[in-house]
Amino acid sequence: QVQLVESGGGSVQAGGSLRLSCAASGRTFSMYAMAWFRQVSGKERDLVAAISGSGRRTYYADSVKGRFTISRDNAKNTVYLQMNSLKPEDTAVYYCAADSHSPYLRTNELYVDWGQGTQVTVYS
Numbered sequence: 001q002v003q004l005v006e007s008g009g010g011s012v013q014a015g016g017s018l019r020l021s022c023a024a025s026g027r028t029f030s031m032y033a034m035a036w037f038r039q040v041s042g043k044e045r046d047l048v049a050a051i052s053g054s055g056r057r058t059y060y061a062d063s064v065k066g067r068f069t070i071s072r073d074n075a076k077n078t079v080y081l082q083m084n085s086l087k088p089e090d091t092a093v094y095y096c097a098a099d100s101h102s103p104y105l106r107t108n109e110l111y112v113d114w115g116q117g118t119q120v121t122v123y124s
Helices: none
Strands: 002-007 010-013 020-023 033-039 046-051 057-059 068-073 078-083 092-100 117-122
Touching: 002 092, 020 046, 020 057, 020 092, 033 068, 033 078, 046 068, 046 092, 057 068
Parallel strands: 010 117
Antiparallel strands: 002 020, 020 078, 033 046, 033 092, 046 057, 068 078, 092 117
16 A cells, blocks of 8 residues: 655645645555545545656646646655646645556546545635
């Protein structure tokens, strides 16, 4: 099982930026596909962005394209989500997820391991 610890959440004014980080355990981080999801209370969890094990392939939800960037540093076992031009509708709990069984880009919810979540609040 992969342990995931998110950090970097907080409150920011609309138009501002935040960078989320997710540190993962394990010796073969480059073999894990990774993703960020978000969930608003009472609603389903949605995929925000995903990245392959090598980092060469990425995916973004339409709602965040051009504003968010997912990246990873395999030497540091960390995946990032840079969020720019934040909007109030980006407010949610953001979760990091890992597919420790495959390095290939995954754009569904079938990730194996999940972090505890970090709150992002964007106020107008």
